[in-house]
Amino acid sequence: MSQHLPVLIVVVPLLLAPLAALVGNWKAAWIVAAAASWWAFGVSIALVRRVLAEGTISYEIGGWAAPYGIEYRIDLVSAFVAMIVATIGAVAIIYARTSVRAEVSEDRGALFYSAFILCFTGLLGISVTGDVFNIFVFLEVSSLSAYALIAMGQDRRALTAAYQYLIMGSVGATFIVIGIGLMYSMTGTLNIADLAERLPAVADNRTIPVAFTFLTVGITLKLALFPLHLWLPNAYTYAPSAVTAFIASTATKVAVYLLLRFFFTVFGAEFSFEQMQLDKVLMPLALVAIVTMSLVAIYQDNVKRLLAYSSVAQIGYMVLGISFASVLGVTAGILHLFNHALMKGALFMAMGCVMYRVGSVRLERMKGLGKKMPWTMAAFVGGGLSLIGVPFTVGFVSKWYLVQAALERGMWPVAAVVMFGSLLAVIYVWKVVEVAYFQEADPDDDIREAPLGLLIPTWALVIASFYFGIDATTTADIATRAAEVLLGVGP
Amino acid sequence: MIALGLFNYWAVILLMMVGFYTLIARGNLVKKLIGLNIFQTSVIMLYVSMGKVAGGTAPILVEGAEHVVYSNPIPHVLMLTAIVVGVATTALGLSLVVRINEAFGTVEDDELRDESL
Amino acid sequence: MTPGVLIATAMLLPVAGAFALLFWDKKPNVREAVTLITGAATFWHVYQLLPLVRSGLRPRLDLFEVLPGVQLAFEVEPLGMVFALVASFLWPITSLYAIGYMRGHHEENQTRFFFFFAVAIAGALGVAFSANLFTLFAFYEVLTLCTFPLVTHHQTEEAKKAGRIYLGILLTTSIGFQLLAIIWTWVLAGTVDFTDGGILAGTASAGVLSAILVLYVFGVGKAAVMPFHRWLPAAMVAPTPVSALLHAVAVVKAGVFTVLKVAVYVFGIDLLATLSATPWLAWVAATTIILGSLVAMTKDNLKARLAYSTISQLSYIVLGAMLANEWGIIGGGMHIAMHAFGKITLFFAAGAVMVAAHERNISQMHGLGRRMPITFGAFFIGALSIIGLPPAGGSWSKWFLGMGTLEAGQVGLLAVLMVSSLLGLYYLLEVPVKAFFFKPPADAHHAEGIHEAPMPMVIAMVVTATATLGLFLYPDLVFELMAMVIPGGAQ
Structure with a gap:
């Protein structure tokens, strides 16, 4: 059984998804979804341990040998990303039980959980597969179910947000397919390892740079890199809270994984960054994203939207790290994948608690919440400190590596921009804190602390974001080794 | 002659641009979806053109017929998947449009923008 | 233990x-x-x-x-x-x-x-x-x-x-400058441990090290060097x-x-003395000393006056560090202790006046000395220490700082110390003088019924004031400790 784990992490949830829809009753569907998430969580941990101990795992689906059959290939990067997705999924599903009941009508509950598992499965599938077309299929599985999930938000604007996301997401995915097709036309293979071997021989042909360009645009659309981020703020703002928390911490992260996989493993760092000069595109965009999106976040009145813009800025940090194309830089990018998933998950979950009790996350409705919902707001402060990058939080660890990577290249202005971004984060986090702690609540409001079903998952992520900030050696070690795998250096 | 020989690809590019233009320029949500469909169809043509071998036939082994040229089946098969994905996307998109129409009373982009404020 | x-x-x-x-x-x-x-x-x-x-x-x-x-x-x-x-x-x-x-x-x-x-x-x-x-x-x-x-x-x-x-x-x-400086130090020296003699010597050009020094001095916002005061x-x-x-x-x-x-264990005073930024920063500190004192003179609110006095006094210590010789370091270190006891006494007295007489402004403290002799007596002793007059501890640290300026050959800085003490004489002694020797204003609403603050406050004031005097008689311990900081000890 254990040699089949690479495929079971995907197959089991995939089979459970229709089951959740069929059982009809939301409670039963939740149990199915929880089983799927926690199964995947357990397997992902096992996979990370195995990859750390034994190295890259290769699994041939149905016994068909690569490159003809579909290969699942799990190296440290895949395993780490799968673990991030599975961890957040496992926490989010606990959270969903209480939150979704309040925000989604009961007759849609079962369908909600079914879509949730599909989305989850798709994201896991992308991270474990070793076949580029399979990536596209899983990408669509996760995206289509994500559109449906977002459309279930209470506000009717959730519908337009989902539609907007659908259009832009499909364009992005289609660009990726075009890129894959062009690569296939030159090499005749879809297997990642095989592609990596055959591409250098044909790299001079004009088709390959064209494929590269299509992939770049498609992936940056999916990961919401400035200026292709327009779908993200609305989608995050109007989706049900549990969905926002889950998608914000995983979907864009998996897109970053695609960026790493295509540009480092498939094309190779030398082709991507020296021949195609990808860094000349990514770095300015990332820097602009960090500064402008943080500034935009400062002016938001809806806290979920504020956090959404902050996410676009944080994606800028990840892409910035990757654009250095050095071990330190890629390490910073990968670390921030994990770290940002923890802190943004916690922050969006805290906002879900507010949504649950107050029914709105607009700033003017959050007056005095520091007293009325002390644990929720304390969780927000904890996540916010991480966003700022205070020592002993995961945000600090990311910044430590990112600034190092910039200084290693002698790019001190870039390091200064990173720091400037943190300072802008201080402003938008503190804006919320001031309203919650310094303004008197409306005495007529009968607002109580959020139920434990919401607080426990929220605090699990908050505590994790402190734990991995205090002892970052494990994550930093994994990220460094993953970066070495991607860059093809080291052991 | 080369230009004519690449006729399929010219068609692909034409369709792609038509679809993409419709998707961006049209304000009607249904028309946008039609644009998306044309756009995706062009990709199907791209793959199928790639897989077609001149004079080739479907890759089915027939007793006695040796030295037959086969077309590459893989792009064709991949496009089966892409078609499924396209249908699903369209279905989801259209159902969203129906819901949007119910909720806002319009499917025009500019009117929706006013409504959302 | x-x-x-x-x-x-x-x-x-x-x-x-x-x-x-x-x-x-x-x-x-x-x-x-x-x-x-x-x-x-x-x-x-x-x-x-x-x-x-x-x-x-x-x-x-x-x-x-x-x-x-x-x-x-x-x-x-x-x-x-x-x-x-x-x-x-x-x-x-x-x-x-x-x-x-x-x-x-x-x-x-x-x-x-x-x-x-x-x-x-x-x-x-x-x-x-x-x-x-x-x-x-x-x-x-x-x-x-x-x-x-x-x-x-x-x-x-x-x-x-x-x-x-x-x-x-x-x-x-701290995030914008200090953290940047720390990460820069880590990149250059490969360590961030405090080491006798410093860790930065010979790791980069004098220009880069000067830049880092500037980042440190302004990055430590808590030292309140102008303009970050x-x-x-x-x-x-x-x-x-x-x-x-x-x-x-x-x-x-x-x-x-x-x-x-940072001066002693990161740069080391030998390296510090060779950097071009060091004397420049010493003059920034000197400017802060004078400007802080001048602003203090204009403040009628007692706590505000003490705050500006603190800004001025803190820069004595920064100045001591930037003199980059053993007397400067010893004087600066001793001033940490001397200023602490003096200034806390002053604040205790100010708070006692607020509690007992509900007065915050100096102009309204005329004549209060006769009703609160212990409070203003303690204030007088604290003031002497800040000014640097015997029999209070502050005279020792100022003495060594003065020696430091001479050793560094900076007579101008010695003049700054002198001028600042004269200014202190005015803005600090004004308070007890007015309290003891001026007549209460005719319309004084606080005429009767004012007496010393509650007992715990008086005890605290007496202890710190006594300690201030004690440090004049027995400064040996602080001196001994500070002399151990200097590599090879002081002569």
């Missing part, structure tokens, strides 16, 4: 005490007893470390690796010993004072007040004992964040504004015990302490 355990207990005690007093929220007497006992026990533990340090040992405690190669570690060296002794000795005394003040002033949320106060002390001890730049920075930020609720204790609009300035400047400087007057909205212990001792001294540490 082994030295490591002593270090750990000294830092954990205030935290444990903080949580313990949460339990006695409803019983103020028990709560205050807990604070006092914890304070005394903390000092006792710190004091146990003194003989070890005097015998030349450096008690050390390595906790764990936070980032690969970067440890959370503590090491007690003589400079840190001075700071820790001062902070932990003054804490129980301030607590005693605070009991009288908070009750006399009818403050709300007293439990929260004592909680964060205790955590702030733990933060200050963490800074004092830190063995590397990372640990120092981490506790530096802990100190910033847990003093924020103390500054904004009243939760008014004014407090909110002050809190913004406080956090804004301290986080901007505005947070200190803003912090005066806090209750007076906070102003006294935190904004005259723990927080601001953590700042100048960091500057001294």
Whole structure:
């Protein structure tokens, strides 16, 4: 059984998804979804341990040998990303039980959980597969179910947000397919390892740079890199809270994984960054994203939207790290994948608690919440400190590596921009804190602390974001080794 | 002659641009979806053109017929998947449009923008 | 107890005490007893470390690796010993004072007040004992964040504004400049451990090192070198015990302490003396000294005047560091202790006037001296120490600082010290002179019924004033410790 784990992490949830829809009753569907998430969580941990101990795992689906059959290939990067997705999924599903009941009508509950598992499965599938077309299929599985999930938000604007996301997401995915097709036309293979071997021989042909360009645009659309981020703020703002928390911490992260996989493993760092000069595109965009999106976040009145813009800025940090194309830089990018998933998950979950009790996350409705919902707001402060990058939080660890990577290249202005971004984060986090702690609540409001079903998952992520900030050696070690795998250096 | 020989690809590019233009320029949500469909169809043509071998036939082994040229089946098969994905996307998109129409009373982009404020 | 355990207990005690007093929220007497006992026990533990340090040992405690190669570690060296002794000795005394003040002033949320106060002390001890730049920075930020609720204790609009300035400047400087400098140091030197003789020598060109030095000096916002001094007057909205212990001792001294540490153990005074930025920064400090004194003269609000006086005095210590010779370092280090005792006495007196006579402005204190002789007597002694006149401790540190300027050949800086003392003579002695020798205004609404502040406050004032005099007679301990900081000892 254990040699089949690479495929079971995907197959089991995939089979459970229709089951959740069929059982009809939301409670039963939740149990199915929880089983799927926690199964995947357990397997992902096992996979990370195995990859750390034994190295890259290769699994041939149905016994068909690569490159003809579909290969699942799990190296440290895949395993780490799968673990991030599975961890957040496992926490989010606990959270969903209480939150979704309040925000989604009961007759849609079962369908909600079914879509949730599909989305989850798709994201896991992308991270474990070793076949580029399979990536596209899983990408669509996760995206289509994500559109449906977002459309279930209470506000009717959730519908337009989902539609907007659908259009832009499909364009992005289609660009990726075009890129894959062009690569296939030159090499005749879809297997990642095989592609990596055959591409250098044909790299001079004009088709390959064209494929590269299509992939770049498609992936940056999916990961919401400035200026292709327009779908993200609305989608995050109007989706049900549990969905926002889950998608914000995983979907864009998996897109970053695609960026790493295509540009480092498939094309190779030398082709991507020296021949195609990808860094000349990514770095300015990332820097602009960090500064402008943080500034935009400062002016938001809806806290979920504020956090959404902050996410676009944080994606800028990840892409910035990757654009250095050095071990330190890629390490910073990968670390921030994990770290940002923890802190943004916690922050969006805290906002879900507010949504649950107050029914709105607009700033003017959050007056005095520091007293009325002390644990929720304390969780927000904890996540916010991480966003700022205070020592002993995961945000600090990311910044430590990112600034190092910039200084290693002698790019001190870039390091200064990173720091400037943190300072802008201080402003938008503190804006919320001031309203919650310094303004008197409306005495007529009968607002109580959020139920434990919401607080426990929220605090699990908050505590994790402190734990991995205090002892970052494990994550930093994994990220460094993953970066070495991607860059093809080291052991 | 080369230009004519690449006729399929010219068609692909034409369709792609038509679809993409419709998707961006049209304000009607249904028309946008039609644009998306044309756009995706062009990709199907791209793959199928790639897989077609001149004079080739479907890759089915027939007793006695040796030295037959086969077309590459893989792009064709991949496009089966892409078609499924396209249908699903369209279905989801259209159902969203129906819901949007119910909720806002319009499917025009500019009117929706006013409504959302 | 082994030295490591002593270090750990000294830092954990205030935290444990903080949580313990949460339990006695409803019983103020028990709560205050807990604070006092914890304070005394903390000092006792710190004091146990003194003989070890005097015998030349450096008690050390390595906790764990936070980032690969970067440890959370503590090491007690003589400079840190001075700071820790001062902070932990003054804490129980301030607590005693605070009991009288908070009750006399009818403050709300007293439990929260004592909680964060205790955590702030733990933060200050963490800074004092830190063995590397990372640990120092981490506790530096802990100190910033847990003093924020103390500054904004009243939760008014004014407090909110002050809190913004406080956090804004301290986080901007620390994240924007100091962290950048620390990571830069790490990239260049490959270590962030405090090492005798410094770690940066020979790692980069003089220009780069000068830039890093500038980043450090301005990055330590707590040292309040102009133009990053505005947070200190803003912090005066806090209750007076906070102003006294935190904004005259723990927080601001953590700042100048960091500057001294960086000067001695990161750059090393030999390297420091060769950098072109050093004399330039000395003059920035000199400017702050003069401007701070001049602004202090214009302030009628007593606490505001004391705040600007603190800004001016802190730059004495920065100046001492930037003289880059042994007398400057010794003078600067001694001034940490001397200024602490003097300034806390002044703040105690100011708070006593607020509680007993409800007066904040100097112009309304005419004649109060006859009704509150102990308070203004203590103020007089504290003022002498700040000015640098015998028989108060401050005269020693100013003496050594003066020697430092001469050794550095900077007669201009010596003149600055002299002028500043003369200005201090005016703006500090004005208060007791007016209180003792001026007639109360005719329309005095505070004529009758004013007497000394509550007993705990008076006791605290008498203790610190006596200690100020004692430090004039017995400065040997501080001098001895500071002389151990200098490589090879002082002549």
